[in-house]
Amino acid sequence: xxxxxxxxxxxxxxxxxxxxxxxxxxxxxxxxxxxxxxxxxxxxxxxxxxxxxxxxxxxxxxxxxxxxxxxxxxxxxxxxxxxxxxxxxxxxxxxxxxxxxxxxxxxxxxxxxxxxxxxxxxxxxxxxxxxxxxxxxxxxxxxxxxxxxxxxxxxxxxxxxxxxxxxxxxxxxxxxxxxxxxxxxxxxxxxxxxxxxxxxxxxxxxxxxxxxxxxxxxxxxxxxxxxxxxxxxxxxxxxxxxxxxxxxxxxxxxxxxxxxxxxxxxxxxxxxxxxxxxxxxxxxxxxxxxxxxxxxxxxxxxxxxxxxxxxxxxxxxxxxxxxxxxxxxxxxxxxxxxxxxxxxxxxxxxxxxxxxxxxxxxxxxxxxxxxxxxxxxxxxx
Numbered sequence: 001x002x003x004x005x006x007x008x009x010x011x012x013x014x015x016x017x018x019x020x021x022x023x024x025x026x027x028x029x030x031x032x033x034x035x036x037x038x039x040x041x042x043x044x045x046x047x048x049x050x051x052x053x054x055x056x057x058x059x060x061x062x063x064x065x066x067x068x069x070x071x072x073x074x075x076x077x078x079x080x081x082x083x084x085x086x087x088x089x090x091x092x093x094x095x096x097x098x099x100x101x102x103x104x105x106x107x108x109x110x111x112x113x114x115x116x117x118x119x120x121x122x123x124x125x126x127x128x129x130x131x132x133x134x135x136x137x138x139x140x141x142x143x144x145x146x147x148x149x150x151x152x153x154x155x156x157x158x159x160x161x162x163x164x165x166x167x168x169x170x171x172x173x174x175x176x177x178x179x180x181x182x183x184x185x186x187x188x189x190x191x192x193x194x195x196x197x198x199x200x201x202x203x204x205x206x207x208x209x210x211x212x213x214x215x216x217x218x219x220x221x222x223x224x225x226x227x228x229x230x231x232x233x234x235x236x237x238x239x240x241x242x243x244x245x246x247x248x249x250x251x252x253x254x255x256x257x258x259x260x261x262x263x264x265x266x267x268x269x270x271x272x273x274x275x276x277x278x279x280x281x282x283x284x285x286x287x288x289x290x291x292x293x294x295x296x297x298x299x300x301x302x303x304x305x306x307x308x309x310x311x312x313x314x315x316x317x318x319x320x321x322x323x324x325x326x327x328x329x330x331x332x333x334x335x336x337x338x339x340x341x342x343x344x345x346x347x348x349x350x351x352x353x354x355x356x357x358x359x360x361x362x363x364x365x366x367x368x369x370x371x372x373x374x375x376x377x378x379x380x381x
Contacts, residue, residue: 014178014249015238015375018231019340020090023327024064024224027085033344036326042067043328046223048203050214059215061207063198064224064328075199076135078225079108080143083194084150086227090190094231096153103159103186104144105176107169107193109202109332111136112364116262117205132201136164158186167293167360169193170335171254171368177232178252189232193333196225209262211297221295224328228336235375245375246343250355251282254368261363266299269306272367276307276359279369280315287371288318288353289345291338293360295324300361318353335360339372346374 021029024042044067045060052059066082073081083106111132118124124131144160159180163169170193177189197203203223206212213220238245257271280287294300308316323330323337330337338358345351359369 013235014174014181015233015235015243016230016246016249016339016343016372017233017238017243018090018094019229019246019343020086020088020093021226021228021337021340022066022069022082022085022089023226023330023337024066025326027069027089029089029228029340030344033341034348036323036341037350041326043222046198046203048200048207050207050212050216052215061203061212061214062222064222065198066225070196070225075196075201078196078199079194080146080150082196082225082227083147083192083229086192086194086229087147087151087153087190090229090231091151091153098188099153099155099157101186102157102188102190103161103177103180104148104157105159105161105163105173105189105191106144106147107163107165107173107191107332107336108139108143109195110164110166110362110364112166112362113205113209114201116363117208121208139164157190165366166332166362166364167334168254168362168366168368169332170339170358170360171252171370174232174249174370175252175254178249181232181234187233187237190229191232191336192227192229193330193336194227195330195332197221197223197329197331198225211261213296219296219298221297221324221329224324224330226327226330226333226337228333228340230336230339247346247372248375249370250284250373251279251357251369251371253278253282253370254366257365257367260365261297261299263365267303267365269303269308269310271365272303272359272361273307273310275367275369276357277311277314279357279359279371283355283357283371284373285354287355287357289321289351289356290317290319291321291323291342291356291358293324293334293338294322295329303361317357319351335368342372346372
């Protein structure tokens with residue numbers, strides 16, 4: 001059994017009081033998660049094609065696309081569209097008022113894959129007229145404003161910030177939100193991840209790096225797209241104001257692995273196991289289930305397998321849920337989608353565990369994890 005250790009902050013001080021989601025399975029968090037639980041997927045042939053050596057032809061890559069909801073939108077507009085759909089879904093359940101006391105924190109993908117592909121082929125990845133690095137200042141200055149406007153929110157938030165941290169970035173955003181709430185700068189935080197690997201620059205980079213699942217490379221990732229938002233409040237405040245608490249957040253841990261995805265030797269499970277172990281020790285209840293960041297990439301799978309070996313004497317999960325099976329690789333949105341799925345597991349009562357662990361692994365070596373715990377109102381058993 002894992003020995004419990006004292007946490008640096010009080011348990012359960014961060015509460016999730018709302019969630020919204022858009023993915024290849026739709027734009028309603030409850031229906032999307034129900035479909036994912038039923039094993040439903042929706043894939044199609046993408047516009048990007050990779051060469052099939054045996055067939056001597058170019059074969060379309062299979063993708064998880066949101067479909068008609070993003071039809072006609074390219075990278076800049078696509079991420080605004082995806083984010084606004086997820087936010088609208090959340091705001092159908094949580095009032096939009098009080099933005100002057102709300103922080104909006106967004107996670108978008110980093111340029112790590114583009115830089116890695118550039119290094120491998122010796123020249124920048126083509127596919128877009130403007131480099132992604134050059135666009136990042138625009139995203140920092142404009143993305144939140146355009147996202148809110150597209151979602152029908154007219155009031156500016158008290159705090160807004162855009163991060164570029166891929167999968168493990170959710171831990172950074174949750175930590176930032178906890179600090180903003182603790183200091184009283186805001187009373188609510190809207191945190192979300194938005195991403196689409198269906199744009200030409202990302203597909204070309206993945207193909208160059210040989211991490212894309214194709215007819216001749218069956219162990220790669222399937223590109224996906226999506227967005228998810230969580231509404232966060234301090235638990236005590238949410239209780240006082242009688243807001244519905246979907247889950248509480250504990251055990252935020254983030255660590256940088258010295259071995260990135262393309263390193264030699266590759267990641268060996270040590271850092272991932274350390275991050276998960278630290279989170280488990282801070283969990284208020286035993287974690288019987290995990291939401292994992294496996295996407296079909298062989299190096300990611302080996303990293304996870306070796307982490308399990310290192311954890312085997314202390315912990316063996318009863319279940320492992322993989323969002324990528326339902327939605328494809330959603331990168332910067334992964335952790336937020338996984339958290340949304342976990343809150344629905346609690347709300348619908350189909351998971352016996354009182355706590356669920358979410359872990360995420362970025363290709364640059366960052367590994368993060370945290371737990372979500374079912375909230376029980378005081379006076380109830």
